Amino acid sequence: MSWDREDLVEGPVPLWFQIAERLRTAVEKAEFGEGDALPSESALGARFGVSRTTARAALDSLEADGLISRRSGRGSVVLPPRVTVPPHQLASFTEDMRARGLEPSYGSTQVTVEAVSGEPARALGVARRTKLVRIERVLLADGAPIAVSTSWLSPDVVAVRTPPTAAELAGSLYDWLERTTGTRLVAGRETIAADIADAVLAERLGVAVGSPVLTAVRVASDVTGRAVEYADRRYRGDRYRFTVDSVRS
Numbered sequence: 001m002s003w004d005r006e007d008l009v010e011g012p013v014p015l016w017f018q019i020a021e022r023l024r025t026a027v028e029k030a031e032f033g034e035g036d037a038l039p040s041e042s043a044l045g046a047r048f049g050v051s052r053t054t055a056r057a058a059l060d061s062l063e064a065d066g067l068i069s070r071r072s073g074r075g076s077v078v079l080p081p082r083v084t085v086p087p088h089q090l091a092s093f094t095e096d097m098r099a100r101g102l103e104p105s106y107g108s109t110q111v112t113v114e115a116v117s118g119e120p121a122r123a124l125g126v127a128r129r130t131k132l133v134r135i136e137r138v139l140l141a142d143g144a145p146i147a148v149s150t151s152w153l154s155p156d157v158v159a160v161r162t163p164p165t166a167a168e169l170a171g172s173l174y175d176w177l178e179r180t181t182g183t184r185l186v187a188g189r190e191t192i193a194a195d196i197a198d199a200v201l202a203e204r205l206g207v208a209v210g211s212p213v214l215t216a217v218r219v220a221s222d223v224t225g226r227a228v229e230y231a232d233r234r235y236r237g238d239r240y241r242f243t244v245d246s247v248r249s
Contacts, residue, residue, distance in 0.1 A: 003031065008048050015050050016057035023058065027067055027078055038068060038076040066238050079238050080144060090188045090220065092174035093149070097141050107138030107145065107204075109166040120152040120230040123219045130155065133163045135173065138204055139233075145205045147235040154228045157183050173229075183228055188220040192242055195234070205236050212237030 003026040008018045026032050039047070044055035059076050062068045068076045097104035117128040124132070132152045139147040151173065158164070158181065169176060178184045193215045202209045213234045220229040 004047050008050070014057075015048070016054045016061070019044060019048060019050070019055065019058035020061040023062060024065075024067060027062075032078050034078055034080050036078050037074060038062075038078065040075055066241070069238065080142075081239075090186065092172045093139050093147075094172035094175070102141040103143070105140045105143065106170065107140055109138075109169055110136045111163050111166055111169065112136075113160045113163055116152060119217070123230040124152065124154050124227050126155065131160045133158045133160055135164075135169060137169070141239070144239075145236070146239050147233050148201060148204050149231060149233045151229050151231040153177075154226070156226070157181050157222075157228050177228070183222050185220040185228055186223050187225075188218050190216055190218045192216050194237075197234070201234055205234070207236060207238075214240055214242070216242075 003022040008015050023032075023038055032038060038059065041052045041055040041059065044050070044058065045052050048055075059068065059070070062076070063070055067079060069079055070076055091099070094104045112134045113131050114134050115129040116126070116132050116134075120132065121128055121130060126132070132155055134150065134152050136148070136150045138145055139149055157177070164176065164180075168180075174185055195213050195215045197205060197207055197209060197211045197213050199209050201213065202211060205211075205213070214237055216231075216233045216235065218229070218231045218233070219227050220231065221227050
């Protein structure tokens with residue numbers, strides 16, 4: 001391994017930062033793989049001649065960036081890489097994952113018809129208590145849960161009397177819509193917020209209760225501007241991030 005071949009350099013760059021960057025590079029080069037334990041605070045201190053406080057600061061930095069998880073009894077464990085998604089790009093989950101070299105699949109799928117109110121009704125332009133098709137799925141990336149998605153579909157596009165079956169939704173929802181109804185979703189507005197996982201969501205995502213999640217609420221429209229889907233997705237905070245490019249005028 002290359003991360004510990006050279007000594008640290010005394011100077012303006014903090015020692016903890018140098019250690020963190022060495023370990024970060026080693027993770028990026030797969031010298032430490034998913035699930036591997038990084039050296040302990042005491043091991044890092046002994047190798048680089050620094051205090052445990054300095055070593056702890058290096059590991060804290062990696063944890064804050066979502067590269068590792070600090071677990072009692074296991075130390076600092078490398079996490080799966082986060083999926084980075086620019087929010088201006090409208091894509092189905094399947095397109096999203098494949099564009100990033102991950103294999104998308106779906107866990108449990110539940111299709112129901114329910115009367116809605118609140119935001120789904122307002123976003124889709126229907127009256128309160130209107131019945132809509134509701135689809136809830138566990139989204140997987142390389143076989144591991146990354147999000148729980150709940151979508152409500154416009155009754156103008158998907159009739160409540162003939163909802164799709166779970167088997168029909170084994171792949172991309174957007175592909176299914178285009179293939180079966182001729183409706184192509186081309187634009188959307190997405191709102192992102194931080195939240196924590198309750199007991200039900202934590203179990204479905206495979207995380208501890210109270211773990212951070214990213215909530216992304218999307219209203220997707222077709223070429224005519226008609227709102228077709230209201231979607232609420234809850235992503236694992238340790239596996240997903242959004243990137244926003246900004247320009248100052």
